[in-house]
Amino acid sequence: MRKFLYKILLFVLLLCIGPAYVVYYNLKHDPYGVVLGNMETQFTEPNVRFLKVKHLINNPNKHDSYIMGSSRALKMNPDSISIPGKWYNLAYSEGLPSEHIIDLKTLLANDVQIKRLLIAVDNITYYVDDKVHSNQVPRKRYVNWHDPYFEFVFLKPDKKLKKTIEAQIDNPNKPFYDIYGTGMPQSSFKDLWATNNPEKYVANKRFEKPTWAFYYTPKVDLALKEIAQLIELCNKENIKIEFVVNPMHKATFLKQDLKEYYSFLKGLAALAPYWDFSGLNEITTNNFWYYETSHFRTVIGDRMLDIVLEGKEDTFGQRITKDNIDQVISKKKEEVLRYKEQEKE
Amino acid sequence: MLFNSVAFALFLPTVFLLYWFVFKKNLKLQNFFIVVISYFFYGWWDWKFLGLILFSTVVDYFIGRGLLHFKELKFRKLLLWTSICVNIGLLGYFKYFNFFIDNFIEAFSFLGLKLHVSTLQIILPVGISFYTFQTLSYTIDVYREKLKPTKDFIAFAAFVSFFPQLVAGPIERATNLLPQFFVKRKFNYANAMDGLRQILWGFFKKVVIADTCAEYANTIFASTDTASGSTLLIGALFFTFQIYGDFSGYSDIAIGTSRLFGFKLNQNFATPYFSRDVAEFWRRWHISLSTWFRDYVYIPLGGSRGGSFNKIRNTFIIFIVSGFWHGANWTFIVWGALNALYIMPLIISNKNRNYLNVVAEGKNLPTLRELGAMLLTFGLTVIAWIFFRSENINQAFTILKKIFSTDLFTAVAFRSSNPVGWTVLYILIMLGIDWKGRSDEHALASFGMNWNKYLRYVFYYSIALFVLYTWWNTDEQQFIYFQF
Known part of the structure; x- marks a missing residue:
């Protein structure tokens, strides 16, 4: 027995050399911000979903109203909202309604104040399956205070991530994630550049390529079912909920199957009235209002907040209900046809 | 757990x-x-x-x-x-x-x-x-x-x-x-060490083979409607190795762990993909279930006694019941029935006990005839696994239709986060080691035993390190057979 234990011990110790280095690396660099949670030394995209929920659990009364959705909703600045409410941007990359339900339940279970929600939806909502996210470390959910540490401490150092971290250390324009404030990433560099060089900015080739991942497959029925569950949860918990459909950049908008898009709009209207900023309009067809073909600029996000929350009059966006949805869809179809014909010319 | x-x-x-x-x-x-x-x-x-x-x-x-x-x-x-x-x-x-x-x-x-x-x-x-x-x-x-x-x-x-x-x-x-x-x-050093080797090999099959193949198989089966025939065939092949790695890996870990506690469990897999006919395959795949059905269902029903009709009826019964045992879905029943159809000619012609020994016993390589027989059996098994893996019968038939059409000659296309070439190499390594150990209770029972002690430990250490490395890159995956 002694010989056996000695051999096993030696074998296990030798086997631990690799993991020990990994633990050291992750404690030093904390690529997803989960282990140390220090945003001042965070150079890559942290696991925002985890960190935000954790932050709110630690500060249950700091906020009472939340913006949720994908990273596009991250362009809506809570500081620009002047109506009553302590707003926080709880959005994260590819955030989905089914995940919002899980996070809301976690927050409610931890006595976090929730009075109002603004849910931003778009093609990601009805094209991305939440199962895809279960394997993606930047999108892991918050379960409890100890659950993720084991996983994140032993995370294999990623070569590309390592390079990104090294490159960002001396980058003066590196983004800063204001997790503990507004919940938004802070980077004004691109906005400044766009304002100073508008012609060059809009002509950039990146605006020709739609933002589309290989795992995007339509799931409209499932998305609507999840949204219905979200509404049900909010009604039960006495939370006021409002939906907006994001203005998708024309390239990304046209990449999707428009039948799915129309069916989503119609289904959503049957569940709740909402604000629609999507389609081919003055904003979505102008590259100037976008960072790339996925994210609209913060100035657009703020404009949307003014319309939706503060009731400002604007030509951008329209209120959709189950009574006007058919009319709106017909109009949208015409706009698409007209746009495609213009493009041909 | x-x-x-x-x-x-x-x-x-x-x-x-x-x-x-x-x-x-x-x-x-x-x-x-x-x-x-x-x-x-x-x-x-x-x-x-x-x-x-x-x-x-x-x-x-x-x-x-x-x-x-x-x-x-x-x-x-x-x-x-x-x-x-x-x-x-x-x-x-x-x-x-x-x-x-x-x-x-x-x-x-x-x-x-x-x-x-x-x-x-x-x-x-x-x-x-x-x-x-x-x-x-x-x-x-x-x-x-x-x-x-x-x-x-x-x-x-x-x-x-x-x-x-x-x-x-x-x-x-x-x-x-x-x-x-x-x-x-009583603690037995040799048994415990052999148990550890079996556990190590089980982990290799589960973590390195099954879990990596699972990613491809899941992606491809999920896109049945859009994937080409060639891609679906690749998906079926990956599932074939996934289920073998998964289930035989579990059995190896279970048997190896039992040995650490001084127990001897029966062999459950005996390199089934080297079988020369379907009857041999069923003597080598999930042996404990096959023999259970043989002893407690087939023989009480009369077994192979009482003429051809009884033989055919009893064979169909045990294969269909065995399929149903795997899950409450028509896909499993069809999978069982299909295997019964495969084995039927052998049963009727009394050739189901042709291959009781291991293939190419005492030799390094099989003969061309043996290789052909193994490939044919493997091919039939792959087709049957399509039913086993599909969500419903329609999906299975869609896959088969695409595979057995000109669609088979279109390019393979699917996306994955792991490079496919490496996975194919791991499968070949597994098959190589399985081939060497095909006469043993498990693949590592005698593999490398005549090597220099240090070289052998480097080999074990490399496998362990590799398992650990792969495990890191994938989430903990449940064993498929847990659901049965």
């Missing part, structure tokens, strides 16, 4: 040390310790279902005692059928209730009648198909007087719940495993 989890990595050394250092002196105490850790192991998944195992254990223990007490045939039969009804009833309720309800509703709607019967939200208890069959084997063997019923309830409870094989087999016969609980176990 999953074998490929951190929890198990902490559980195993802890219980090993307690077993050999604290509970070694008293056999009853050691058996009791096995019951406690086995229930803990199972309860880690969901403690609420521990009651089911206990219920099954108590019922079969007392039925066993009753069979000793009653000599009259009608009472003995009554006891036997009570055990069968309780165990199959549990299995039927948890596993097949909704399937039958759904199919009744569909059958009536086909006749133009609308039935309003609701299905239930039933959670399938992990491993129920395995431990119910194991306890049933005890009652049947006691009824047949092949085994004396035990008085020792703790030993019997340990036999039913023995943690290494509780949730996914091998399904041990009471005649093999139960007597081992009555003998004082």
Whole structure:
């Protein structure tokens, strides 16, 4: 027995050399911000979903109203909202309604104040399956205070991530994630550049390529079912909920199957009235209002907040209900046809 | 608790040390310790279902005692059928209730009648198909007087719940495993080391082969409507290796772990993909289930006696029941029936026992004829796995239609996060090592034994490191057979 234990011990110790280095690396660099949670030394995209929920659990009364959705909703600045409410941007990359339900339940279970929600939806909502996210470390959910540490401490150092971290250390324009404030990433560099060089900015080739991942497959029925569950949860918990459909950049908008898009709009209207900023309009067809073909600029996000929350009059966006949805869809179809014909010319 | 989890990595050394250092002196105490850790192991998944195992254990223990007490045939039969009804009833309720309800509703709607019967939200208890069959084997063997019923309830409870094989087999016969609980176990260095080698190989098959193949198979099967025939064939091949790596990997870990505790379980896989015909395949794949059906269903039905009709009927029955055992879905039933069709020509022509030895015994390479036979058998198996993996019959037929069309000659296209080339290399390494060890109980039993000691340990260390590395890159994946 002694010989056996000695051999096993030696074998296990030798086997631990690799993991020990990994633990050291992750404690030093904390690529997803989960282990140390220090945003001042965070150079890559942290696991925002985890960190935000954790932050709110630690500060249950700091906020009472939340913006949720994908990273596009991250362009809506809570500081620009002047109506009553302590707003926080709880959005994260590819955030989905089914995940919002899980996070809301976690927050409610931890006595976090929730009075109002603004849910931003778009093609990601009805094209991305939440199962895809279960394997993606930047999108892991918050379960409890100890659950993720084991996983994140032993995370294999990623070569590309390592390079990104090294490159960002001396980058003066590196983004800063204001997790503990507004919940938004802070980077004004691109906005400044766009304002100073508008012609060059809009002509950039990146605006020709739609933002589309290989795992995007339509799931409209499932998305609507999840949204219905979200509404049900909010009604039960006495939370006021409002939906907006994001203005998708024309390239990304046209990449999707428009039948799915129309069916989503119609289904959503049957569940709740909402604000629609999507389609081919003055904003979505102008590259100037976008960072790339996925994210609209913060100035657009703020404009949307003014319309939706503060009731400002604007030509951008329209209120959709189950009574006007058919009319709106017909109009949208015409706009698409007209746009495609213009493009041909 | 999953074998490929951190929890198990902490559980195993802890219980090993307690077993050999604290509970070694008293056999009853050691058996009791096995019951406690086995229930803990199972309860880690969901403690609420521990009651089911206990219920099954108590019922079969007392039925066993009753069979000793009653000599009259009608009472003995009554006891036997009570055990069968309780165990199959549990299995039927948890596993097949909704399937039958759904199919009744569909059958009536086909006749133009609308039935309003609701299905239930039933959670399938992990491993129920395995431990119910194991306890049933005890009652049947006691009824047949092949085994004396035990008085020792703790030993019997340990036999039913023995943690290494509780949730996914091998399904041990009471005649093999139960007597081992009555003998004082001694630590055997050579056995323990061999057990560790088997565990290591099991982890390689599960983590490196099954979990990486799973990613491709899942992606491809999920895109059946859009994927080309060639891509779907690749998906079916990946699933073929996934299910082998997954299930035989589990069996290797279970058998190896048992050896660490001084127990010897039966071999469950004997390099089945090197079979030369389907009959040989079924002697080498999930051996504990095949022999269970042979001994407790096929032979009581008359086996191969009584003419061709009986032979064909009995073969179809056991293959269809075996398919149904795997899951409450028509896909499994068709999978079973298809295998029965494959084996039928061999049964009718009495050629089903042509290959009782290992292929190319004593040689390094097979002959061309043997290679051809192996490839043909493998091909038939791949087709059958398509039914096994598909969500429904329609999906399986869509895949087959695409594979057996000109679509097969279009380019393979699917996206994945892992490079496919490496996975193919791992599969080839597995097949190579399996080939070398095809005559042994497991692939690493004698592989590298004639090498220099240090070289051999470098080899083991490399496998362990590789398993660890791959495990890091993938989430903990459940073993497929947990769901059966």
